[in-house]
Amino acid sequence: MLTDKYVPNTINNIIGNSEAISKLFEFAQAVHANAKPRPIMIFGPTGTGKTSAAHALAYGNGFELLELNASDYRDVTTLEKVLLPASRSKGLFNKNILILLDEIDELSKKLDAGAEKIIRELIKSSKQPVIFTATDFWDKDINYLRMSVDKVEFKKVPPKEIEKLLDKIITEEKVSVKKEVIEEIARRSDGDVRGAINDLEAMIGAKDELLENLGMRDRKTEIFGVLDKIFLSGNFDMARNSMTKSDVDIGMLINWIDENITKRYPMKKDVEEAYSNLSLASRFYEKASRTNHYEYFRYASVFASSGIALSNKGRTTMLKQYSFPSNIRYMSSTKGDRINLNSIAERLSPILHTNKKKIIGSYLPILKIAIENSIKKYGKEETLNTVAFSMGIFEDDVEILLGKKL
Ligand SMILES: Nc1ncnc2c1ncn2[C@@H]1O[C@H](COP(=O)(O)OP(=O)(O)OP(=O)(O)O)[C@@H](O)[C@H]1O
Ligand SMILES: [Mg+2]
Numbered sequence: 190m191l192t193d194k195y196v197p198n199t200i201n202n203i204i205g206n207s208e209a210i211s212k213l214f215e216f217a218q219a220v221h222a223n224a225k226p227r228p229i230m231i232f233g234p235t236g237t238g239k240t241s242a243a244h245a246l247a248y249g250n251g252f253e254l255l256e257l258n259a260s261d262y263r264d265v266t267t268l269e270k271v272l273l274p275a276s277r278s279k280g281l282f283n284k285n286i287l288i289l290l291d292e293i294d295e296l297s298k299k300l301d302a303g304a305e306k307i308i309r310e311l312i313k314s315s316k317q318p319v320i321f322t323a324t325d326f327w328d329k330d331i332n333y334l335r336m337s338v339d340k341v342e343f344k345k346v347p348p349k350e351i352e353k354l355l356d357k358i359i360t361e362e363k364v365s366v367k368k369e370v371i372e373e374i375a376r377r378s379d380g381d382v383r384g385a386i387n388d389l390e391a392m393i394g395a396k397d398e399l400l401e402n403l404g405m406r407d408r409k410t411e412i413f414g415v416l417d418k419i420f421l422s423g424n425f426d427m428a429r430n431s432m433t434k435s436d437v438d439i440g441m442l443i444n445w446i447d448e449n450i451t452k453r454y455p456m457k458k459d460v461e462e463a464y465s466n467l468s469l470a471s472r473f474y475e476k477a478s479r480t481n482h483y484e485y486f487r488y489a490s491v492f493a494s495s496g497i498a499l500s501n502k503g504r505t506t507m508l509k510q511y512s513f514p515s516n517i518r519y520m521s522s523t524k525g526d527r528i529n530l531n532s533i534a535e536r537l538s539p540i541l542h543t544n545k546k547k548i549i550g551s552y553l554p555i556l557k558i559a560i561e562n563s564i565k566k567y568g569k570e571e572t573l574n575t576v577a578f579s580m581g582i583f584e585d586d587v588e589i590l591l592g593k594k595l
Contacts, residue, residue: 190555191390192383195358200245203238204354204382205346212341213242217250220285220318226339228312228319230293232326233343235547236383239322242343243289252287252318259295260538265304273307276315286317294323295544297330305333312337345380348372354382355389364393383551391558412437412445413511419446419497420453421505428498432490439489440478443471446497449511456503466496529589536581557590569595 197203200210209231219226231239247254255275257267275286288311290296300308311319312334321338323331352375359366370392378385418431432442450463470492477485534548541548563572573595576582588595 190387191358191362192386195354195386197238197241197245199249200242203242203245204350206233206237206343209233209341209343210242212339213246216318216320216339216341217246220252221250225316226318228315228321228338229341230321230323230326230334230338231341231343232323234345234380235324236381236385236551237343237346238382239343240289240291243287243291243320243322246320247287247289250285252285254287254289256289256291257296258291258542259299259544260542262296262299265301265307268304268307272311276311276317276319278316288315288317288319290319290321292323292544293321293334294325294328294331295546297328297333308334309337346378346382347380348375348378351375351378351380351382351385355385358386358389359393362393366392387551387555391555394562411435412442415442415494416445416449416511419494420449420501422498423501424498425495428494429491432494439470439474439486439493443467443474443489443493445511445513446493448513450497452509452511453505453507454501454503455506459501459503462500463497466492466500470496529586533582533586533590540580553590560587561591564595 200213203210212229213231216226216229231242233239244254246252255271257272261267272288276288278286290308297305321331321334326335326340326342352371355366355371355375359371366389371389374385374388374392378388412435415431415435415437419428422428422431432439446463446467450460450467454460454463470489473485473489473492477483477489530549530553531545534545534553537548537552538545541552543552560572560576563575573584573587576587577584582590584595
């Protein structure tokens with residue numbers, strides 16, 4: 190994959206986030222000066238270079254690297270037998286050992302009290318530098334260590350910088366991709382460099398129309414943004430605008446709202462009113478679909494967005510994550526998709542050394558495109574043999590991934 194080929198192996202090759210990078214330099218200086226700096230927590234959105242930065246820091250400073258992430262974690266004894274002894278020793282030839290606990294927010298979800306205690310112990314007594322990474326600094330699962338680390342924030346990388354990197358990659362790869370396509374990929378990336386490089390890879394040699402298919406990664410986050418505005422703004426215009434500006438289909442939105450009203454509105458009255466507005470939205474939507482009268486869609490859209498927003502008179506709660514509409518989960522022809530994507534991701538997790546969430550969000554979309562291209566080029570049999578052999582992905586998995594029968 191291009192993301193592996195172009196992994197930034199020195200800190201200077203990391204694009205964006207110069208402030209964070211200089212903090213990392215200072216951290217390394219302190220380690221060299223034997224000043225025993227406090228552990229740092231690199232946090233920020235996915236695909237911005239957090240893990241790569243930690244790797245590059247180790248490499249560039251001659252530190253050995255001891256890394257653990259959620260998919261490596263087995264049990265408390267791994268921590269006890271590996272982490273603590275390493276943190277107290279010197280590495281080979283007296284080198285420093287950089288201890289990297291990658292994706293500590295994910296990892297912490299798996300830890301029991303015993304394991305947490307070991308991590309606390311590590312922070313307190315490590316003679317070696319320690320770096321944590323996380324996507325969400327405020328995740329409640331890492332409450333236990335927030336006070337003991339120095340923050341290094343990675344932000345979304347600006348599209349201009351991503352564009353430059355993509356240009357550099359196509360020059361080195363000696364391929365041509367239209368300027369507009371590069372710009373569009375960078376624009377849509379939402380600051381996710383990994384996502385942008387993966388999209389570029391999918392677009393190399395592909396038809397421009399394929400750009401339309403690359404949205405898969407964005408769609409879920411897009412719907413969450415719209416749902417937030419609808420449930421939390423309490424504001425007519427904000428809710429309606431977020432809906433009309435997005436590409437979210439009204440029918441789909443109605444399903445999502447239906448599934449999630451009670452996850453955001455704790456008051457019975459609000460739930461009642463929201464459902465009554467949603468039922469109006471749904472009736473207008475059906476009528477519009479049946480009769481092709483466009484104006485009905487407009488009413489459906491207003492009831493589904495502003496109607497829900499104004500139903501909330503009391504409190505909102507953020508305690509639960511949005512869940513996927515169950516009627517789609519159970520009734521559509523792609524029934525069981527999520528469960529099966531999950532199982533594909535689970536099998537790929539040890540191969541790709543990353544967690545399921547990331548595999549579903551970042552890797553499966555590109556795998557889908559790669560498989561489609563491969564079937565066109567080499568045929569079904571050869572493609573299936575290759576993916577089965579190299580990744581343990583079989584015909585029915587491929588059907589789930591492509592959303593159709595082969
Ligand atoms: N700032 C960056 N500069 C250059 N390449 C980057 C940058 N960020 C990400 N990449 C590319 O994306 C890939 C993934 O980046 P990395 O694993 O460091 O992201 P991350 O922030 O750790 O993401 P996650 O939160 O999902 O773990 C890298 O191998 C590299 O190809
Ligand atoms: Mg990472």
